[in-house]
Each structure stands twice: as structure tokens, then as C-alpha cells.
Amino acid sequence: MNIYYQNIMDHFHNPECYVKLTDYTTCFELKNLSCGDQIKVYLKLEGDILKDVSFEGEGCAISQAAASMFLSEIIGKSKKEILDLDKQFILDLIEMHLSPVRLKCALLCMEAVKKAILSL
Amino acid sequence: MFKQYFPIFKNQEDLVYLDSAATTLKPAVLLQSLEGYYENYTANVHRGLYPNAEKVTEEFDQARTVVANLINANSNEIVFTHNATDALNTIALALDSQQLQGRKVLISESEHHSNLVVWQEFAKRNKLELCIVEYAENWEQDLLDQIDDSVALLGLSLMSNVTGLRPQSLDKIMKKASGSKVITVLDACQSIVHQQDDVKALNCDFLVFSAHKLYGPTGLGILYIKSNLMQLLNPVRFGGGMVEDVQRSQSSYLEGPMKFEAGTPNIAAVLAFAKVLEFLREISFEKIYIYELELAKYLHQQLSQLSGFKVLGGLQSVRTLYALDFDMVHSHDLAYGLGMKNICVRAGQHCTNPLHASLDSRASLRVSLGMYNTCEDIDKFVLELKKVLNFFKK
Numbered sequence: 001m002n003i004y005y006q007n008i009m010d011h012f013h014n015p016e017c018y019v020k021l022t023d024y025t026t027c028f029e030l031k032n033l034s035c036g037d038q039i040k041v042y043l044k045l046e047g048d049i050l051k052d053v054s055f056e057g058e059g060c061a062i063s064q065a066a067a068s069m070f071l072s073e074i075i076g077k078s079k080k081e082i083l084d085l086d087k088q089f090i091l092d093l094i095e096m097h098l099s100p101v102r103l104k105c106a107l108l109c110m111e112a113v114k115k116a117i118l119s120l
Numbered sequence: 121m122f123k124q125y126f127p128i129f130k131n132q133e134d135l136v137y138l139d140s141a142a143t144t145l146k147p148a149v150l151l152q153s154l155e156g157y158y159e160n161y162t163a164n165v166h167r168g169l170y171p172n173a174e175k176v177t178e179e180f181d182q183a184r185t186v187v188a189n190l191i192n193a194n195s196n197e198i199v200f201t202h203n204a205t206d207a208l209n210t211i212a213l214a215l216d217s218q219q220l221q222g223r224k225v226l227i228s229e230s231e232h233h234s235n236l237v238v239w240q241e242f243a244k245r246n247k248l249e250l251c252i253v254e255y256a257e258n259w260e261q262d263l264l265d266q267i268d269d270s271v272a273l274l275g276l277s278l279m280s281n282v283t284g285l286r287p288q289s290l291d292k293i294m295k296k297a298s299g300s301k302v303i304t305v306l307d308a309c310q311s312i313v314h315q316q317d318d319v320k321a322l323n324c325d326f327l328v329f330s331a332h333k334l335y336g337p338t339g340l341g342i343l344y345i346k347s348n349l350m351q352l353l354n355p356v357r358f359g360g361g362m363v364e365d366v367q368r369s370q371s372s373y374l375e376g377p378m379k380f381e382a383g384t385p386n387i388a389a390v391l392a393f394a395k396v397l398e399f400l401r402e403i404s405f406e407k408i409y410i411y412e413l414e415l416a417k418y419l420h421q422q423l424s425q426l427s428g429f430k431v432l433g434g435l436q437s438v439r440t441l442y443a444l445d446f447d448m449v450h451s452h453d454l455a456y457g458l459g460m461k462n463i464c465v466r467a468g469q470h471c472t473n474p475l476h477a478s479l480d481s482r483a484s485l486r487v488s489l490g491m492y493n494t495c496e497d498i499d500k501f502v503l504e505l506k507k508v509l510n511f512f513k514k
Contacts, residue, residue: 001456001457001460001506001508001510001511002511003453003456003460003508003511003512004453020219033469033473034469035450035451035452035467035468035469035483036468036469036473036476036481036482036483037450037452037482037483038482058450058482058483059450059452060450060451060452060453060456061450061452061453061512062452062453100454102456105452
């Protein structure tokens with residue numbers, strides 16, 4: 001039985017950026033009401049540019065793998081570039097069809113990062 | 121045994137449906153009724169004078185009696201709503217908060233959000249204290265201890281949609297509530313399909329459930345209102361269908377359930393639900409429940425042989441619904457993996473966030489039985505569950 005691609009499982013078992021930054025500029029915690037997933041993201045900004053980012057939390061393989069993939073892709077981007085990203089950016093990283101319910105899991109990290117930026 | 125009555129299995133032979141607590145599958149008799157109404161005698165209700173309209177009105181009024189008989193109510197105590205949540209909202213809107221001032225609203229922590237958020241908002245808007253009894257081993261005793269004349273309203277489910285358990289002290293709770301003049305609101309959404317409570321024996325003021333969890337159509341809720349309250353309460357939605365007389369500047373309203381049914385009701389659903397109830401009665405509710413209990417025993421036996429998870433509410437007793445929280449794998453991943461084999465289970469918090477938090481569970485996998493399930497369904501579920509768990513071990 002093969003439920004998810006190996007790439008997703010690799011990120012799930014060994015997520016990137018899974019640590020709490022100590023010198024972060026801003027952080028934000030978000031929950032997915034339907035499944036209880038929660039994520040907290042830490043952003044270190046220098047001016048307009050995201051210099052470093054990390055997350056903590058727990059959830060399903062999709063939410064954890066999506067967070068790992070997404071965060072490692074956005075380092076170096078400007079705040080506006082990050083705010084302009086849409087769900088397709090996540091879907092291209094995940095490379096699998098997601099139902100509306102599971103899409104919420106996959107988008108949780110991106111939503112948290114955007115809310116962290118908007119909270120500044 | 122009963123699978124033959126449900127056409128979905130002819131269209132999806134491999135379907136293993138273990139999510140009846142979310143909604144039940146639909147028997148052929150329901151589809152035939154919908155088709156009959158829409159193809160052969162469509163008309164509005166309580167209006168037209170032509171034969172089709174008269175037939176619809178007769179069947180609609182008879183449906184109210186059929187539903188009333190299910191819970192030993194009188195037909196003038198049954199209101200048709202959109203769903204159970206709508207029924208609970210209707211109660212909250214109709215109650216005269218002036219008479220409740222200075223008293224508390226009491227609910228249990230194991231309530232579905234529909235029987236929690238409504239009372240949260242009701243308490244907030246009417247400046248009443250909301251007391252939520254924590255879900256612990258002795259929560260029923262705690263609830264009993266809190267019932268006195270300082271309580272205005274008690275909201276309680278007859279079967280939790282997470283633990284699958286019925287309050288064991290229900291009789292004591294209802295007696296004490298009645299003695300303290302507490303308004304009682306019972307949520308029968310999960311229980312009604314297995315055990316059809318008698319509202320007179322329970323002596324409750326309100327009881328709600330949704331038709332779609334009892335092999336009926338979506339878009340139809342049932343609201344039982346005890347007759348003396350039915351007379352006292354004022355309507356909450358206004359328009360056609362609920363008026364007695366309308367003048368330019370004021371109107372008077374109907375008595376009885378129709379005062380709560382403004383606008384055209386879900387006629388097709390009401391007629392179809394009555395047919396479903398007649399169909400279930402012909403088979404015998406008792407026979408169905410005995411069969412479900414046999415299945416539940418088998419499920420309990422199979423779950424007892426597995427490990428690596430906790431059962432919310434414990435695995436001590438046999439019941440038709442279990443929510444399982446696995447140590448190593450998130451319920452979403454399990455449900456997704458099972459879904460690949462067309463095994464349908466629910467994952468998440470099942471609209472009971474406070475209860476999950478209290479039980480220290482981030483999410484759970486819920487398995488719930490219906491009359492169409494078989495031991496083979498349970499075997500297939502267990503077999504595939506083991507495979508999914510194994511995948512995540514790698």
C-alpha cells in the first residue's frame with residue numbers, strides 16, 4: 001500500500017525548518033478547527049526580506065510535509081512576494097490532488113506565515 | 121442482512137460505509153418517495169384545493185403523526201425544521217429570556233458544537249451564566265450535583281457523537297431537572313437511529329434530531345416541543361404559512377407547530393422521511409437494534425485485539441460508535457488511506473473541540489455502524505487499518 005509519495009513521507013518524517021527560532025521578528029499560531037492540527041511559525045525578517053523561518057506543531061502528514069516544503073522555499077523572498085503566493089504554490093510542491101478538506105491541512109502553514117507578516 | 125435495501129451498494133459494491141454517525145445511507149424507499157412526489161404529484165402544502173395539493177397536504181399532515189409516534193409525542197408537538205442545529209437555534213430564539221434572568225444554562229462538555237455554541241451565544245446575549253460540566257469519570261454526578269433551581273436550562277445529548285455513550289444517570293438527571301423546574305433540551309441526533317426514546321417517559325421539554333441520521337433525507341430536522349410550552353412560546357420566523365390573519369399593520373399567528381414553520385417547508389423530505397420510518401417500523405426497530413448490537417460486539421472484539429491507540433470514552437463497553445486516537449499516526453492520514461480502499465470513516469474532532477481537548481486528543485478516527493453494515497465490513501476495516509498503520513511505520 002502506497003498512500004503518499006516518498007517525497008511527502010521524507011518531509012513528514014524529517015521536516016525542514018522544524019525548530020523554534022530564538023531571534024525571530026514575529027510569530028503566529030494557527031489551528032485547523034476540523035482536524036485539530038496546529039502550527040506556530042517564527043519569522044526572522046531583515047527589512048523587507050525573510051532571512052529565516054521555522055515552525056513547530058503537530059498534524060497530519062500533509063500539513064507537516066507542506067509546512068516543511070513551503071518554508072524552505074520562501075526564505076529570501078520579500079514580504080509582498082510571500083503575500084502574493086496562492087494555493088497553487090503549495091499544490092505544485094505537494095504534487096498530489098487534495099480534496100477541499102485536505103487542502104486546508106496543506107495551506108495551514110502558508111496561512112500562518114501570511115498572518116504573521118500581516119500582524120507586523 | 122439489510123444491505124439489499126440500500127441502492128448505493130449496487131452502484132459501489134466495494135463500499136464499506138462506517139460513517140453513519142455523520143449521515144446514514146439512504147434506503148430505496150426514500151428515493152422512490154422523492155421521485156414519486158417530484159414526478160407524479162408535485163404541489164405545495166396547506167394551500168391548493170386541487171387533487172395533487174390535497175394529496176400532498178394529507179401526506180404531510182400524516183407524516184407529522186408518523187414522526188410523533190416514533191418518540192411517543194403528539195403530532196401537534198412536532199415542528200419540522202431544516203436540521204437539528206436549526207431546531208436548537210429555534211429553541212434559543214423562542215425562549216423568553218426575561219423569565220430566565222439570574223439563572224444558569226447548564227450543558228456537558230461532551231456536547232456536539234451544535235448543542236454548545238447555541239447555548240454559549242444564548243447565555244452571552246441574555247447575560248446568563250453558562251456552566252459546562254467537565255468530561256471526567258464522574259461527570260454525570262457532577263452534572264446531577266449542579267442541577268437545582270438556579271439552573272434555567274439543561275442541554276444534554278442522549279448519545280455522544282464521540283464516545284458513543286448514553287448518560288447512565290439519565291433518569292435521575294431528568295427527574296432532578298424536572299423537580300427543579302429546569303427546561304430540558306435533549307439532543308437525540310446520535311441516539312435516535314439506535315434507540316427511539318419516549319418523550320413522555322423522559323419528561324423532557326424539547327428533543328431534537330436530524331432525519332438524515334435516521335436513514336432519511338438531508339434538509340429536515342425534527343423539533344419536539346412539549347405541548348404546554350408549544351402554547352407559551354412565540355414564533356421566531358415570520359411570513360406565509362404561519363399566520364392566522366394578516367392586516368396592514370399587524371398579524372396574528374397560528375397555534376401549534378405551524379407557527380414555527382414559516383415559508384414552504386421541505387415537503388419532499390417530510391414525505392420521504394415518513395416513508396422511511398414506516399419502512400423501518402415494518403422491519404422492526406428492535407430487530408435492527410439487536411442486529412446492530414451484534415455488530416457492535418464484533419467490532420468491540422476486533423478493536424480489543426489491536427494496540428497503539430486509545431478509545432475516547434474507554435473501550436469498556438460495547439457500543440455502535442468508537443473514536444480512536446492512534447499514538448503514531450494522525451487520523452486524517454488513516455482516514456485518507458482507508459478512503460483509498462473505499463472504506464469511509466470520519467477523522468478529526470467531529471465538532472467536539474472542547475471534549476477532544478479535555479481528553480487530551482488532537483484528533484480521532486471515528487467508526488460508526490449502521491443497519492447495512494456486516495461483520496465483513498469490520499474485517500475489511502481492521503485489515504486495511506493495519507496496512508495503513510504499517511505504511512506509516514516505515
